[in-house]
Amino acid sequence: xxxxxxxxxxxxxxxxxxxxxxxxxxxxxxxxxxxxxxxxxxxxxxxxxxxxxxxxxxxxxxxxxxxxxxxxxxxxxxxxxxxxxxxxxxxxxxxxxxxxxxxxxxxxxxxxxxxxxxxxxxxxxxxxxxxxxxxxxxxxxxxxxxxxxxxxxxxxxxxxxxxxxxxxxxxxxxxxxxxxxxxxxxxxxxxxxxxxxxxxxxxxxxxxxxxxxxxxxxxxxxxxxxxxxxxxxxxxxxxxxxxxxxxxxxxxxxxxxxxxxxxxxxxxxxxxxxxxxxxxxxxxxxxxxxxxxxxxxxxxxxxxxxxxxxxxxxxxxxxxxxxxxxxxxxxxxxxxxxxxxxxxxx
DNA sequence: AATGGACCTTGTGC
DNA sequence: AGCACAAGGTCCA
Numbered sequence: 001x002x003x004x005x006x007x008x009x010x011x012x013x014x015x016x017x018x019x020x021x022x023x024x025x026x027x028x029x030x031x032x033x034x035x036x037x038x039x040x041x042x043x044x045x046x047x048x049x050x051x052x053x054x055x056x057x058x059x060x061x062x063x064x065x066x067x068x069x070x071x072x073x074x075x076x077x078x079x080x081x082x083x084x085x086x087x088x089x090x091x092x093x094x095x096x097x098x099x100x101x102x103x104x105x106x107x108x109x110x111x112x113x114x115x116x117x118x119x120x121x122x123x124x125x126x127x128x129x130x131x132x133x134x135x136x137x138x139x140x141x142x143x144x145x146x147x148x149x150x151x152x153x154x155x156x157x158x159x160x161x162x163x164x165x166x167x168x169x170x171x172x173x174x175x176x177x178x179x180x181x182x183x184x185x186x187x188x189x190x191x192x193x194x195x196x197x198x199x200x201x202x203x204x205x206x207x208x209x210x211x212x213x214x215x216x217x218x219x220x221x222x223x224x225x226x227x228x229x230x231x232x233x234x235x236x237x238x239x240x241x242x243x244x245x246x247x248x249x250x251x252x253x254x255x256x257x258x259x260x261x262x263x264x265x266x267x268x269x270x271x272x273x274x275x276x277x278x279x280x281x282x283x284x285x286x287x288x289x290x291x292x293x294x295x296x297x298x299x300x301x302x303x304x305x306x307x308x309x310x311x312x313x314x315x316x317x318x319x320x321x322x323x324x325x326x327x328x329x330x331x332x333x334x335x336x337x338x339x340x341x342x343x344x345x346x
Numbered sequence: 347a348a349t350g351g352a353c354c355t356t357g358t359g360c
Numbered sequence: 361a362g363c364a365c366a367a368g369g370t371c372c373a
Binding site (some may be wrong): 077078079081082085125128129130131132133232234235236 | 347348349350352353354355356357358
């Protein structure tokens with residue numbers, strides 16, 4: 001047998017060509033992923049009702065709390081691409097070797113002890129971690145040296161069946177979302193947003209709503225936050241935004257948040273704004289410049305709208321006689337999947 | 347308590 | 361090519 005069997009789960013050495021969850025779940029062999037809570041959130045929130053349908057299938061992953069903690073410390077003021085590289089470096093340089101596949105080595109995520117070494121901070125600096133090097137080294141030291149064994153796991157939501165049962169010493173305050181959040185804030189490099197990411201994805205607290213730059217944008221644009229006097233984004237405002245979403249979405253608010261967060265991401269915007277297929281039977285297209293075109297009702301069969309708010313808002317009713325829109329200059333058949341961020345030229 | 351900057355580095359868009 | 365600016369924030373004065 002190849003990889004190690006960790007608590008009943010195995011890593012699958014597969015590429016997306018071998019296994020694609022997205023396609024598998026949507027190809028018609030299973031029919032009840034998700035939808036009950038989506039309906040519930042849509043009933044109580046018109047904005048969710050509007051945005052969510054394009055983003056079905058989003059789930060909250062049940063992650064290891066320690067790995068999530070360090071990964072989200074890395075995430076501060078950073079981009080996803082670099083965060084991934086940083087986590088990979090932590091595994092390569094400090095994680096235990098799991099094994100080889102071909103000549104490629106695979107490492108697990110490092111332990112808190114492994115990241116507590118004296119030279120960790122300076123080494124991580126050299127590896128390009130920037131100011132997060134100190135946060136990681138400090139947090140690793142606190143957890144491995146100052147906290148009792150199993151401290152982080154003791155903050156897990158005991159009601160959440162996705163996490164194994166953890167013992168909690170009876171003399172301590174019983175675990176609750178608020179308590180877990182507050183405890184995490186004591187670590188270095190962990191503010192309210194990172195704490196909520198760990199609560200939600202690493203500790204099973206479904207009501208944790210990580211309010212980052214995207215969610216703050218959403219709160220302002222779609223939920224009227226920051227319009228009155230207190231415009232600045234203070235801790236009080238942070239809690240207020242979370243409380244509002246918990247109120248309208250309930251005890252799985254973090255999941256609903258994740259749906260709208262994804263809908264707001266630029267890298268996913270193709271699902272929401274572009275790539276909308278419309279039947280445009282009897283539409284004639286005049287090209288003016290590169291992508292600007294005028295559409296007249298006449299002869300096209302299908303067009304892929306790249307950006308056409310006027311038409312989108314009209315749904316499928318009818319296309320006006322003459323519209324200035326942006327379309328791809330080819331019909332939808334044989335259109336290859338669009339590649340975003342294709343900066344890698346080789 | 348609340349507010350304004352600084353902070354490392356890389357990716358992205360012009 | 362090269363330069364701003366943003367990127368799933370946090371800490372410190």
